[in-house]
Amino acid sequence: MSADKTLSWSYTEDFPLEDDAIAQARMRSLELGIAPVSSGTGAALRVLAASVGAKSVAEVGTGTGVSGLWLLGGMGADGVLTTIDVEAELQRQARRSFDLAGFPASRTRVIQGRASDVMPRMAARSYDMVVLDVEPRDAVDLADYALRMLRTGGVLAVTRALWHDHVADPARRDATTVAARELGKALRNSPLLLTTLLPVGDGLLVSVRQA
Ligand SMILES: C[S@@+](CC[C@H](N)C(=O)[O-])C[C@H]1O[C@@H](n2cnc3c(N)ncnc32)[C@H](O)[C@@H]1O
Numbered sequence: 001m002s003a004d005k006t007l008s009w010s011y012t013e014d015f016p017l018e019d020d021a022i023a024q025a026r027m028r029s030l031e032l033g034i035a036p037v038s039s040g041t042g043a044a045l046r047v048l049a050a051s052v053g054a055k056s057v058a059e060v061g062t063g064t065g066v067s068g069l070w071l072l073g074g075m076g077a078d079g080v081l082t083t084i085d086v087e088a089e090l091q092r093q094a095r096r097s098f099d100l101a102g103f104p105a106s107r108t109r110v111i112q113g114r115a116s117d118v119m120p121r122m123a124a125r126s127y128d129m130v131v132l133d134v135e136p137r138d139a140v141d142l143a144d145y146a147l148r149m150l151r152t153g154g155v156l157a158v159t160r161a162l163w164h165d166h167v168a169d170p171a172r173r174d175a176t177t178v179a180a181r182e183l184g185k186a187l188r189n190s191p192l193l194l195t196t197l198l199p200v201g202d203g204l205l206v207s208v209r210q211a
Contacts, residue, residue, distance in 0.1 A: 009199070012040050012200065013038055013039055013040040013200075013201070014039070015039075015040070015043075016039045016040060016042065016043035018039050018042070019101075021069055021097065021100050021101035021102075022042065022066060022069045022070065022101075024097070024100065025064045025065045025066045025069055025093075025094075025097035025101075026064075026066050028064045028093055028097070029063050029064040029066055029093075032064065032090070032093070034063045034064060034090065036063055036064065036066035036067065037066055037067040037070070037133060037159055037201060038200070038201035038202070040200040040201050041067070041159055041200050041201030041202070041204055042066060042067060042069075042070030043070065044157075044198060044200050044201075044204055044206075045067060045070050045071050045074070045131060045157060045204075046070045046071065046073045046074035047074060048074070048129065048155050048157060048206065049071050049073075049074030049075050049079075049128075049129055050074035050075075052128050052129060052153065052154065052155055053076060053128070054071075054074065054075045054076070054079055054128035054129045055075065055076050055078060055079040055080070055128060056079065056080060056082075056126060056127050056128050056129075057071050057075060057079065057080075057081050057082070057127065057128060057129045057130070057131065058081075058082045058083075058084070058119075058122065058127050058129075058130045058131070058146075058149060059071065059081065059082070059083040059084065059130070059131040059132075059133065060083075060084045060085075060115040060119070060130075060131070060132050060133065060134055060138075060142060060146075061084075061085060061131075061132070061133035061134045061159075062083040062084065062085035062087075062090055062091050062094045062110065063085065063090055063093075063094065063133070064090060064093040064094050064097055065083075065093065065094030065095075065096075065097030065098055066097075067131065067133050067159075068081055068083050068094060068097070068098065068108070069097060069098070069101055069103075071129075071131065072098070072101070072103055072107060072108070079107065080106075080107055080108065080109060081107065081108050081109070082108075082109040082111065082122070082127075083108065083109070083110055083111070084111045084112075084113065084115050084118050084119070085110075085112065086112070086113065086114055087112075088112050091110050091112055094110065095108070095110060115134070115138070115142050115145070116141060116142065116145070119142060119145035119146070119149065120145055122145075122149055123149065124148050124149060125148075125149070125150065125151050125152075126149060126151065127149045127150055127151065127154055128150075128151060128153075128154050128155070129150075129154060129155045129156075129157065130146040130147075130149055130150055130154070130155075130156050130157070131156075131157045131158075131159070132146060132156075132157070132158045132159065133159045133160070134160075135160065135176060136160060136161070136163055136176050136177075136179040136180035136183060137175065137176055137179045139158050139160075139179070139180075139183055140179045140182065140183050143156070143158070143183060143186070143187070147192070147193075147209065150209045151209070152209055152210065152211055153208065153209065153210075154208070154209050155206060155207065155208055155209075156187070156193070156205075156206070156207040156208075156209070157204060157205070157206050157207075158183065158187075158204070158205040158207075159201065159202065159203070159204055160180070160201075160202045160203060161180055161183070161184055161197060161202070161203035161204060161205040162180070162197075162199065162202055162203025163176060163177050163180040163202065163203070164202065165202075166180075167180045167181050167184070167203065180203075183205070184197055184205055187205055187207045190207075192209060192210060192211060193207040193208065193209060193210065194207065194208045194210060195207040195208075
């Protein structure tokens with residue numbers, strides 16, 4: 001690996017142009033101690049949403065709406081983002097972010113609750129894209145619900161898949177790191193999916209549902 005890799009990675013993170021609405025949502029997130037997706041991850045999510053012509057996207061982990069704004073930016077003008085979070089106050093902030101960015105309320109469905117309670121009640125095979133932006137141990141628990149919701153050709157995106165760069169280090173055996181590692185392998189090995197691991201942000205697992 002070239003010694004310039006770190007430089008290239010920071011260049012990649014700085015490459016996307018983040019608009020004012022996203023920058024403000026990011027600031028509010030950091031003030032509240034919530035880690036939003038990086039610019040590189042957000043831009044990748046936007047491209048993925050656009051590439052599948054997403055009209056229906058579900059996200060777990062609303063936060064203050066940073067990832068949501070990126071996703072909305074990649075969806076068609078009539079696309080609806082359904083976003084789930086346990087924290088009502090964060091969702092109030094996210095609604096404000098969507099509003100300030102000019103997205104009408106009809107473009108978002110903000111659901112408060114634990115994803116493991118909410119997702120089983122959501123329609124099967126109806127979503128173009130599902131994003132899990134939660135800790136790896138939660139992502140492991142939610143991946144099957146997410147796959148159930150995806151249409152054929154739909155995309156599952158799981159953030160934080162390199163978990164603070166611990167996943168690549170075999171000496172790291174803590175439960176969260178192991179969960180991230182195991183989830184990556186399970187998605188990669190599934191005959192239902194085409195999966196790749198992108199080193200953007202804190203790692204982005206991307207799977208396409210093939211049938
Ligand atoms: C990393 S933050 C999301 C940041 C957001 N996607 C952004 O980019 O602005 C993770 C969020 O997931 C929520 N969360 C964690 N576990 C959850 C679960 N099981 N069900 C619903 N929400 C959950 C937390 O309350 C937190 O707001």
